[in-house]
Amino acid sequence: MFTESEKKALDILLGSNRISEEFFLYWNDAVNADGYSSKLLLMFAAIDALIKPPGGGARNTRLREPILGQNLSREICGPPPNGLRNRLVHGEYFSPIDVDDYVTRVHEKIVRYINDEILHDNLIEEGVTHPQRNFYDNVHTAGRWIQQIDDAWPLALKKRARKLRS
Incomplete structure (x- = not known):
């Protein structure tokens, strides 16, 4: 479902040549x-x-700062050993300095x-709350039927409450 403004945004974005198709494909993968x-x-x-011209060409890395802001751009794309992007891509997992919710910050x-x-x-x-949320660690469904086959073992199912990760 789209609101009128979201539909207008979609129409503009689909008609724009400023954003490559790859951006939308990666963003869709990130959401999922x-x-x-x-x-x-x-x-x-x-x-x-997003910083690569549609139709090809080299990335304009100077656009990262106008997109992310100076501080976030430095935290994410800074040179080793500080840049989170470089550390993650090169096999270093999160460290104690990575305490911010980067997903929400980048999304915003x-x-x-x-x-x-x-x-x-x-x-x-x-102003969306948890904009990149998904169904990870929520109650999942299996899409299967469960059938009791022995009266000696009564089937008692109950929904287990799970705390959502924040």
């Missing part, structure tokens, strides 16, 4: 990823696709950039 590091790495790939910056620089209007909602 359930692990934190995989989601973050896909978001970093989406940023790389991307949406703000698209609203400001592509749409020139606040058509995509920026």
Whole structure:
């Protein structure tokens, strides 16, 4: 379901030649990823696709800072040993300095950039709570039928409450 402003944003984005198709493919993969590091790495790939001219050419790495802001750009794309993107891509997992919710921060910056620089209007909602949430660690369904076959073992099913990760 789309609101009127979201439909307008979609129409503009689909007609725009400023964002490559790869950005949308990576962003879709990031939205559907359930692990934190995989989601973050896909978001970093989406940023790389966003700073690459549609139709090819070299990435304009100077665009990272206008998109992410100076501080977040330095935290993510800074030179080793500090840049989170470089550390994750090269096999170093999160460290004690990586305490921020980078997924939410990156999401907010991307949406703000698209609203400001592509749409020139606040058509995509920026104040979404947990914008990159998915169903990881929620109650899952198996899509199977369970049938009791022995009266000696009564089938008693109950829903187990699980705490959502924040």
